[in-house]
Amino acid sequence: MNSRPVGQQELLRNEGNGRPQDSVPLLALENVGKHYGNIQALTDVSMAVDKGRVTCVLGDNGAGKSTLIKIIAGLHQHDDGSFRILGEERRLGSPREALDAGIAAVYQDLAVVPLMPIWRNFFLGSELTTGRGPFRRMDVQRMKEITKQELADMGIDLRDVEQPIGQLSGGERQCVAIARAVHFGAKVLILDEPTAALGVKQSGVVLRYILQARDRGLGVIFITHNPHHAFPVGDRFLLLNRGRSIGYYDKKDVTLEDLTAQMSGGAELAELAHELEQLGGHGDVVHQVQAGRADTTTTNRQLD
Numbered sequence: 001m002n003s004r005p006v007g008q009q010e011l012l013r014n015e016g017n018g019r020p021q022d023s024v025p026l027l028a029l030e031n032v033g034k035h036y037g038n039i040q041a042l043t044d045v046s047m048a049v050d051k052g053r054v055t056c057v058l059g060d061n062g063a064g065k066s067t068l069i070k071i072i073a074g075l076h077q078h079d080d081g082s083f084r085i086l087g088e089e090r091r092l093g094s095p096r097e098a099l100d101a102g103i104a105a106v107y108q109d110l111a112v113v114p115l116m117p118i119w120r121n122f123f124l125g126s127e128l129t130t131g132r133g134p135f136r137r138m139d140v141q142r143m144k145e146i147t148k149q150e151l152a153d154m155g156i157d158l159r160d161v162e163q164p165i166g167q168l169s170g171g172e173r174q175c176v177a178i179a180r181a182v183h184f185g186a187k188v189l190i191l192d193e194p195t196a197a198l199g200v201k202q203s204g205v206v207l208r209y210i211l212q213a214r215d216r217g218l219g220v221i222f223i224t225h226n227p228h229h230a231f232p233v234g235d236r237f238l239l240l241n242r243g244r245s246i247g248y249y250d251k252k253d254v255t256l257e258d259l260t261a262q263m264s265g266g267a268e269l270a271e272l273a274h275e276l277e278q279l280g281g282h283g284d285v286v287h288q289v290q291a292g293r294a295d296t297t298t299t300n301r302q303l304d
Contacts, residue, residue, distance in 0.1 A: 025084075027048070028084045041064055052215070064242070121180075154209060182216060207233050237251075
């Protein structure tokens with residue numbers, strides 16, 4: 001395997017990436033840990049998020065991805081290590097505090113109201129008003145115009161923002177949520193498994209909008225269990241397993257095959273291949289994945 005894990009300090013120097021960066025990352029976690037009673041959910045996890053870069057956090061169920069999200073989004077506080085926002089040590093007490101710091105999370109369920117129009121969901125909880133006192137009312141026309149313009153700026157062409165958001169595809173709803181976070185001033189955008197329930201085509205749509213958000217200067221944290229979705233858009237990759245980091249890589253230091261092999265797990269995959277062969281299955285295919293020889297050409301072409 002030719003991948004080379006990169007240390008926290010080396011990554012913060014942004015060496016060799018060819019893209020100008022601020023000297024201080026938007027946020028950085030160093031040796032962060034979290035426990036719930038006797039259960040250690042995270043141990044010594046470090047990562048950094050820079051302006052205009054996508055940091056992918058990969059891991060299977062139970063790897064610690066959800067705990068990491070909750071710490072960054074202000075739902076839980078870390079117990080060990082340091083959490084810095086623009087170089088300042090922080091301990092966020094609530095999601096509102098995280099939003100005020102420019103950190104927005106888009107969760108898999110999206111928290112939208114399916115029967116409401118797109119523009120109502122876009123401004124849900126932050127409606128614009130006009131008039132004063134008893135004559136105050138929602139500024140419907142302005143909200144519609146802003147919604148349509150913000151979606152257009154993200155490359156989303158919707159003819160009618162009056163249609164219920166429930167009529168949109170899963171990928172389109174994800175993109176509306178991303179555009180909403182950008183409009184309301186997010187500097188760091190957390191995307192929690194945005195492609196998990198989507199087909200290949202809709203996943204490709206979401207990945208394109210992740211790049212749109214990156215190109216608009218946001219630091220994006222892309223949470224996923226699928227290395228084939230992460231690799232085309234990611235600049236850095238943090239791999240988690242049972243609450244611990246098993247690899248932290250810059251894009252130039254790792255390949256898709258390396259990520260796939262590490263996500264699969266060496267000894268566990270070898271045992272699985274042996275069991276499949278005993279049952280008359282295609283254990284040779286599992287061996288190919290373990291060796292990092294899985295054919296990913298078709299998947300990448302579908303996402304282009």
